[in-house]
Amino acid sequence: xxxxxxxxxxxxxxxxxxxxxxxxxxxxxxxxxxxxxxxxxxxxxxxxxxxxxxxxxxxxxxxxxxxxxxxxxxxxxxxxxxxxxxxxxxxxxxxxxxxxxxxxxxxxxxxxxxxxxxxxxxxxxxxxxxxxxxxxxxxxxxxxxxxxxxxxxxxxxxxxxxxxxxxxxxxxxxxxxxxxxxxxxxxxxxxxxxx
Amino acid sequence: xxxxxxxxxxxxxxxxxxxxxxxxxxxxxxxxxxxxxxxxxxxxxxxxxxxxxxxxxxxxxxxxxxxxxxxxxxxxxxxxxxxxxxxxxxxxxxxxxxxxxxxxxxxxxxxxxxxxxxxxxxxxxxxxxxxxxxxxxxxxxxxxxxxxxxxxxxxxxxxxxxxxxxxxxxxxxxxxxxxxxxxxxxxxxxxxxxxxxxxxx
Numbered sequence: 457x458x459x460x461x462x463x464x465x466x467x468x469x470x471x472x473x474x475x476x477x478x479x480x481x482x483x484x485x486x487x488x489x490x491x492x493x494x495x496x497x498x499x500x501x502x503x504x505x506x507x508x509x510x511x512x513x514x515x516x517x518x519x520x521x522x523x524x525x526x527x528x529x530x531x532x533x534x535x536x537x538x539x540x541x542x543x544x545x546x547x548x549x550x551x552x553x554x555x556x557x558x559x560x561x562x563x564x565x566x567x568x569x570x571x572x573x574x575x576x577x578x579x580x581x582x583x584x585x586x587x588x589x590x591x592x593x594x595x596x597x598x599x600x601x602x603x604x605x606x607x608x609x610x611x612x613x614x615x616x617x618x619x620x621x622x623x624x625x626x627x628x629x630x631x632x633x634x635x636x637x638x639x640x641x642x643x644x645x646x647x648x649x650x651x
Numbered sequence: 652x653x654x655x656x657x658x659x660x661x662x663x664x665x666x667x668x669x670x671x672x673x674x675x676x677x678x679x680x681x682x683x684x685x686x687x688x689x690x691x692x693x694x695x696x697x698x699x700x701x702x703x704x705x706x707x708x709x710x711x712x713x714x715x716x717x718x719x720x721x722x723x724x725x726x727x728x729x730x731x732x733x734x735x736x737x738x739x740x741x742x743x744x745x746x747x748x749x750x751x752x753x754x755x756x757x758x759x760x761x762x763x764x765x766x767x768x769x770x771x772x773x774x775x776x777x778x779x780x781x782x783x784x785x786x787x788x789x790x791x792x793x794x795x796x797x798x799x800x801x802x803x804x805x806x807x808x809x810x811x812x813x814x815x816x817x818x819x820x821x822x823x824x825x826x827x828x829x830x831x832x833x834x835x836x837x838x839x840x841x842x843x844x845x846x847x848x849x850x851x852x
Contacts, residue, residue: 611774612737620773627771634835635766635777 486510486560489529497522511563519566520576523551527581530555530562536588538596542623545570547598551578568598577602595621684727684753685810686716688803691726693746696733697793698759704796712803723749728806731785733793734762734769735776737835744832745845747783747821754818755810757802758788767792781831784817 481487482504490502490510500522501513514522530553539548551564568575577600578585589600594609597619608616618625673680694702705712706719720726723746735743747754758779761767769775779785786809789802809815821828833840 615773625773627773630773631771631777634773636781 480504485558489555489558489560493526493529497525505563508559509561509563512565514564514566516566516568516575519549519551519564520578520581523553523564523578524581526553526562526564529558530560532556533578533582533585533588534561536585536592538592538598538621540570540596540621540623541567542570547573547596549575549592549598573598575600579603595619597622681811681813685807688715688717688728688755688807689726690717690719691723691729691746691750692719692721693723693729693743694732695735695739695743696760696762698730698732698799701759701793701796701799702730702732705799710796710800712800715803715807717803723747724751726750727754729754729756731756731758731763731779733760734767735779736774737776740776740779740782741836741840741844742848744783745841745849752818753810753815755786755806755815756783756817757806758785759791759794759799759802761790761792764788764790776835782828782835784820784828786815786817 481491481502484504484507486504486508490504490512493512494500494502497514497518499515499518503511505511512522512526532554534552534554535550537550537552539550541548546567547570548565548567551566553562553564554560555562566575573596575598577589579589579602586603586605589598589603590605590607590609592598593600593603593606594611594616600606611620618630620627620630702719704710717728727750729743729747729750731743747756758764762769762775763779763785766772766775766777770777776782780788787802787806789798791798794802806815836844
């Protein structure tokens, strides 16, 4: 009840004209949820992918604010996955949220530049984010400000320094240095890699 | 005192694995070893899933005297059941060195042979034979239970005719294996890492 009242108040406060550029939001529980959240957070773009699956795109500087808002509906953080868009020089972080009450899976996408990959931590919203942020930090070198345990996690220390899941990490060169030279896979003419 | 010195000089460079007094019974010992292979339950990668069909009614490896047991001190057969990462390899080496002689290694699948589908992965050991001696390797990704059974029959045959000599090779070429291990993990990895799990090393 308390929550409902608060929502009504916020709706009244955020009485900005919500641009009606998304008439494609269907009149299902997913569409209603997306509309409700996007009305509260007009900086985010929301869409419905399919049944029980919704998607948001949020600018990086307001991601914490948005996730705090979304955590009212989405109680669980399932995963933080990272995509490395090398040509666009950006990392895309996907916060996967799960709403226990509604049964809806949400992707919250945000993009940060590769050179200066910094984000605020969301540990204060979901404590479980600590592990996912450590993983993203180790494999991609993204710095989550406020997470106290960033550092070597799963990998060996020499791999931690290189952030091996970045697209510009030279896997074959690294393998040759670490495991020896005699594991190349050539075709029959010994000129080209098979794979 | 001088006699002892001479005796020691006589045996320099010779490693004898069988007691000469029991040489007559050596065929019996080999037969007994072949028929009582105890497995160290150490599953890496996807081959651990292939173990339950082997242990249960259809293939039932217990009829060959094979038994899973949790202690490396009692194990004879070490199954490497899939890809090996450097972190796992540290544990594998320590476990292998804890096992009593004679000990045999059976490697499943193509990953321990040349990396398999992880051939360009930064985190999978490409050729396991550089770090610990393998007696029998089964190719395939993943070998079916019949193939694993065939590998076990092969290792039993090799035990009987004495060609499963990985444990001897490990003793005789310890410097080679140790050099490769140190190259991969860095000098002093036993002191740094392994002592955290096993205080007595």
